[in-house]
Amino acid sequence: MNDVHIGLIFLIILSPLLLLMVWLIYVVQVHTEKAEAFLCNSHFVSVNKAAFSNMGIFGKFMRSGVLTMVLIMPGISVRRGIVNAAEVERFPKALKRMLVISWGGFWLLSIAFIVFGVFVKCVK
Numbered sequence: 637m638n639d640v641h642i643g644l645i646f647l648i649i650l651s652p653l654l655l656l657m658v659w660l661i662y663v664v665q666v667h668t669e670k671a672e673a674f675l676c677n678s679h680f681v682s683v684n685k686a687a688f689s690n691m692g693i694f695g696k697f698m699r700s701g702v703l704t705m706v707l708i709m710p711g712i713s714v715r716r717g718i719v720n721a722a723e724v725e726r727f728p729k730a731l732k733r734m735l736v737i738s739w740g741g742f743w744l745l746s747i748a749f750i751v752f753g754v755f756v757k758c759v760k
Contacts, residue, residue, distance in 0.1 A: 637759070642756055645752060646749070646752065646753075649745060649748050649749045649752060650749065652741075652745060653742070653745040653746065653749060656738070656741050656742050656745060657742065659738060660697075660738050660739070660742055661693070663700070663734060663735065663738050664693070664696045664697055664700045665693070665696065667700075667731065667734070667735070668696050668699055668700045668703070670731065671700070671703055671727075671731055671735065672684075672685070672699070672703065674723065674726065674727050674728065674731075675703070675706075675719060675720070675723045675724070675727070676723075677720050677723060678718065678719040678720055678723060679717075679718070680702070680706065680718045680719065681703075684698070684699045684702055684703075685699065700735065700739075701739060703735070704735045704736060704739045706718060706719055706724075707724070707727065707732050707735060707736065708736055710724045
């Protein structure tokens with residue numbers, strides 16, 4: 637495998653990663669408050685707002701990421717008292733799907749990028 641092949645593989649991974657990053661910026665800016673409004677009685681939403689609201693866009697990323705993790709694992713979150721089970725059930729499926737797919741795709745491509753980078757470093 638020469639440098640051209642390695643560069644093309646990096647480009648194949650990096651292009652969708654950058655597009656997904658732009659999409660994730662849009663989702664975080666537009667939908668974080670909407671998503672938090674559906675979980676308004678949950679204690680973690682108010683704690684996250686208080687902790688991350690002064691951080692700007694990075695704080696919104698943190699709030700959206702934590703909210704998505706809670707939606708991915710509702711059973712654990714309800715058992716630990718992080719969220720109200722009724723609120724999680726009423727959460728809109730389309731918004732949940734958008735958050736989970738966006739964050740999941742971003743993490744999957746990021747891990748692929750890192751793993752391939754480590755692979756290239758180990759091979760050379």
